[in-house]
Amino acid sequence: MSGLEHLRADFPVLQREIGGKPVHFLDSAASSQKPTSVLEAMDDFYRCCYANVHRGAYALSVESTERYEAARSRVASFINASDPTQVAFARGATSALNLIAHGWGGEHLRPGDRVLLTEMEHHANLVPWQMVAARTGARLDFVPLTDDYRLDLEALEQKLDDDVAVVGVTGMSNVLGTIPPIPRIAEAARTVGALLVVDGAQLVPHQPVDVQTLGADFLVFSAHKMLGPTGIGALWGRPERLEEMEPYEGGGEMIADVQLHTSTWAAIPHRFEAGTPPIAEAVGFAAAVDYLDKVGMDQVAAHDADLTAYALQLLAEIPHVTVYGPADVDARGGVISFTMADVHPHDLATILDQQGVSVRAGHHCAKPLMRRLCVPATARASFYVYNTRTDVDALVEALGVASRIFGVG
Amino acid sequence: MSGLEHLRADFPVLQREIGGKPVHFLDSAASSQKPTSVLEAMDDFYRCCYANVHRGAYALSVESTERYEAARSRVASFINASDPTQVAFARGATSALNLIAHGWGGEHLRPGDRVLLTEMEHHANLVPWQMVAARTGARLDFVPLTDDYRLDLEALEQKLDDDVAVVGVTGMSNVLGTIPPIPRIAEAARTVGALLVVDGAQLVPHQPVDVQTLGADFLVFSAHKMLGPTGIGALWGRPERLEEMEPYEGGGEMIADVQLHTSTWAAIPHRFEAGTPPIAEAVGFAAAVDYLDKVGMDQVAAHDADLTAYALQLLAEIPHVTVYGPADVDARGGVISFTMADVHPHDLATILDQQGVSVRAGHHCAKPLMRRLCVPATARASFYVYNTRTDVDALVEALGVASRIFGVG
Amino acid sequence: MSLEELYREVILDHYRNPRHRKPLDRADAHAEGVNPLCGDEVTVELAVTDGRISDVAAIGQGCSISQSSASMMTDAILGKTVEEVRDLIQRFKAMMDIDHEADLGLDPDRPGAVLGDLEALQGVRRYPVRIKCANLPWTTLAQALDQLSAS
Amino acid sequence: MSLEELYREVILDHYRNPRHRKPLDRADAHAEGVNPLCGDEVTVELAVTDGRISDVAAIGQGCSISQSSASMMTDAILGKTVEEVRDLIQRFKAMMDIDHEADLGLDPDRPGAVLGDLEALQGVRRYPVRIKCANLPWTTLAQALDQLSAS
Ligand SMILES: Cc1ncc(COP(=O)(O)O)c(C=O)c1O
Numbered sequence A, B: 001m002s003g004l005e006h007l008r009a010d011f012p013v014l015q016r017e018i019g020g021k022p023v024h025f026l027d028s029a030a031s032s033q034k035p036t037s038v039l040e041a042m043d044d045f046y047r048c049c050y051a052n053v054h055r056g057a058y059a060l061s062v063e064s065t066e067r068y069e070a071a072r073s074r075v076a077s078f079i080n081a082s083d084p085t086q087v088a089f090a091r092g093a094t095s096a097l098n099l100i101a102h103g104w105g106g107e108h109l110r111p112g113d114r115v116l117l118t119e120m121e122h123h124a125n126l127v128p129w130q131m132v133a134a135r136t137g138a139r140l141d142f143v144p145l146t147d148d149y150r151l152d153l154e155a156l157e158q159k160l161d162d163d164v165a166v167v168g169v170t171g172m173s174n175v176l177g178t179i180p181p182i183p184r185i186a187e188a189a190r191t192v193g194a195l196l197v198v199d200g201a202q203l204v205p206h207q208p209v210d211v212q213t214l215g216a217d218f219l220v221f222s223a224h225k226m227l228g229p230t231g232i233g234a235l236w237g238r239p240e241r242l243e244e245m246e247p248y249e250g251g252g253e254m255i256a257d258v259q260l261h262t263s264t265w266a267a268i269p270h271r272f273e274a275g276t277p278p279i280a281e282a283v284g285f286a287a288a289v290d291y292l293d294k295v296g297m298d299q300v301a302a303h304d305a306d307l308t309a310y311a312l313q314l315l316a317e318i319p320h321v322t323v324y325g326p327a328d329v330d331a332r333g334g335v336i337s338f339t340m341a342d343v344h345p346h347d348l349a350t351i352l353d354q355q356g357v358s359v360r361a362g363h364h365c366a367k368p369l370m371r372r373l374c375v376p377a378t379a380r381a382s383f384y385v386y387n388t389r390t391d392v393d394a395l396v397e398a399l400g401v402a403s404r405i406f407g408v409g
Numbered sequence C, D: 001m002s003l004e005e006l007y008r009e010v011i012l013d014h015y016r017n018p019r020h021r022k023p024l025d026r027a028d029a030h031a032e033g034v035n036p037l038c039g040d041e042v043t044v045e046l047a048v049t050d051g052r053i054s055d056v057a058a059i060g061q062g063c064s065i066s067q068s069s070a071s072m073m074t075d076a077i078l079g080k081t082v083e084e085v086r087d088l089i090q091r092f093k094a095m096m097d098i099d100h101e102a103d104l105g106l107d108p109d110r111p112g113a114v115l116g117d118l119e120a121l122q123g124v125r126r127y128p129v130r131i132k133c134a135n136l137p138w139t140t141l142a143q144a145l146d147q148l149s150a151s
């Protein structure tokens, strides 16, 4: 037990009962629940000092701008960025990855260049690169997985040659839980002069991340997966990379000057934030990282590891359950994909839901990985600070119901 | 008086005092304040039924998805769209215009094509077209204004020839208040087979809009300017135009199938909504249009017109005040740009702020228009449902203070 | 509504032992259906002789609801006229309509069970998110019929 | 803090009658400053003879704070050595620092007013959003000085 049980009370949704059953919410990898402090921060902001930012000399607008920029500083400090101007707000990890692919890749990729991704990328770190490859003539290549669901680092090093312009890798697989060793990958990428893009959508919410030691050129993440609101995410980049990147969207706030036929761009990071930004969402995002830092990211990771070890152990005891992902909790996060005999994951999810257990079933936006695993879909349970061993017990019990209904085992 | 005075009580910010003075908020054209009902809708949603959408078979996710899709239907019905699939959610008007410029223009514009904009466009309906013109070889052209700050329709008709592929026009100028006659422009555009894009960021919050009679091919607007939250806006398009448009962002939720090297897209409108959408924001957006419909958009427009007429009349009586915009309230909305003698608009804004009056000063993201008006900046007062004549009186009184301090008149 | 009523014997039987799963040698119509959100797939093939469904195949992958619905569908339409099949599609869709109030009875074995085995799928109505699973084969079948009339 | 203390006579005078607004025939350094958010602009030109500012111009457009600050700046630096000007920039920036606690006095006419007329700009400190207006000419001046040392 990791001693975070008291946090559960901070999350209003989890106090609910659905169909007479408590909510065992095991789908935080899709999106997390929000603590009261985050909801109140946004609500209070709208009630006390809302106005558009960067636009007015009047008190409300000044206050609003200060809150928005303070949120940027807060998110920057959460990942230990050396300066808040290295952080641009985006709609989410997907948006941020599109900005990198189109804004950096679209400018700098040449025919013959290769973009090296992995077999376990989320569509968000795959489809934008497909689009940009089609436009620039670059080719995509993929690092395979080992049989124990880790990234095959030897294959990665073999594939890394001077033609590789970009390496794109998830910080934590949203299907397998696999956490590849980013610093080592960064070193390998550096030797061939390739840019390293880390999709931190799962990593940043669950592990301490320090961009000054990570070795990445770009890191993206979404607020909604880390106790924050929908509608906002962040892009961190090394200043020199941000300078090399063209803005992806044009409009207000991102310009230095606009003539009828040409424009010049504002300084980083504002040039990447066209139009009215997600202001209240930034305030909520800052409150979310405040909450996480108060818990302590080391604690968060330890709590995940505890639940993961406990769940892996119990699942291993259920006949006909197959788990997809590393067995070693040191190489993985709290995302567990599994199947049970011939029961389709959607049927599993429906049965589990009737027991109050919320898991996700499907391809998890990682269709190529499903093909690699030779399954059409998996069921997935994922943990966060508010989960307890009771949730895992409920999962296991509900799987018992499923095996009874389907006459498995 | 238009009888909406009671609405003011619904807006928490406006109950505040700043520096011992009530808030006379006259910057709704930049962003509006939010009524309690909108804030509660979002807060309740997060507390009762939040989960990611389109992703789970479990109860919370089903509920969340239903709320999200119901919000789409609600926003669609607000503009009388014949089907909710004609509405895609975007981060805001700016994002939506970028999607159209890049996703439609980037695909269909050819060298020699012209994109016909107006001299009064917001940067959001200008800079994306500059970017796409640079990429496709299309050229931009601009419809001038008449001396009474209206769109010069004769010039528009002269410029409209078969080379014009797109006409882009603001539904209401965020600087001048000018409301150009969209149905007439639509007819003219149709005769040359040009696509009509209407930037409804100012129009949709303030006037009844029916896309079935408007004549546009695309219409965009932002929730935050119409009592809704930041972080969301909408794109409406004719189905056949939406089908012609390529997705601008790739990622989860927008795909039909993903292979390692190629992907196919989901149906409209989901193909334009990559990644986790602004879910709570959609719920807030729906609550905002509920609020507006309860007031009645005819009432909203009449209230704006009443305050505008009142303000124009009082401003005309102040020596050395110059107003930029049509004098006729039928041709304009509740956005009044002005200057006073040689007092710089930023100084005006500071002085007004000290009197509790919030106006915006600057180029209002319309630098080309500022050049056309031969001013570096203007001060701008803009109205919405919660404003009253008392706010206008406070503005006029504060201008008196400014003229005393600067020794004007 | 218990889970047992959703996952009735007959459904699990059709899921595990799908009927008419072999591609036809000669098909007069062929349609592919996919549910992009959950990934379920069903391909329907029809052979028609003298206005009647003389052979049928439904091949797919997905959850027990979509696959059993496909299998039961093949049983139900074989030998029927195209008209009768269209009528059956209507009835099935009506049964799946959550707003549809009439209680059609839950026992496929009771005398007068209009849709036979298919009525076992009624339980799905209580799980709105799964209705599209049950409907997928039928929507695909309708597309295949449209092809017949087109050609 | 009343508005009258922000908009002192001397500020409005410099705003309306800016000193040294004529471009130099021969400039040893030239820098352009712009505040992208509000659009204020100041161009600074310097001529240097024997290590002293022998001529100066500040040309721009913007609010009374940025433009009077520019005008007062030209008065203040003319005839000073480059070292002295750098020192003055430091002092001015220190005065504008909101966190700077020391009361520097508000009366530019009092004996010992270190920055002379410029002290009239102290009132700006109470309007944080306007501090960047007052600083713009000084930041631009610093850039011009950097050019001098570079060449
Ligand atoms: C690994 C990974 N990358 C990217 C994303 C996309 O994040 P979002 O939907 O917030 O844009 C997700 C979430 O689904 C994810 O798990």
Ligand SMILES: Cc1ncc(COP(=O)(O)O)c(C=O)c1O
Binding pocket: A252, A274, A275, A276, A277, B029, B030, B092, B093, B094, B095, B122, B124, B125, B170, B172, B173, B174, B199, B201, B202, B222, B224, B233, B365
């Ligand atoms: C006419 C007009 N178009 C577009 C926009 C951009 O809207 P947003 O900042 O919400 O993207 C605005 C608002 O500033 C506007 O007034």
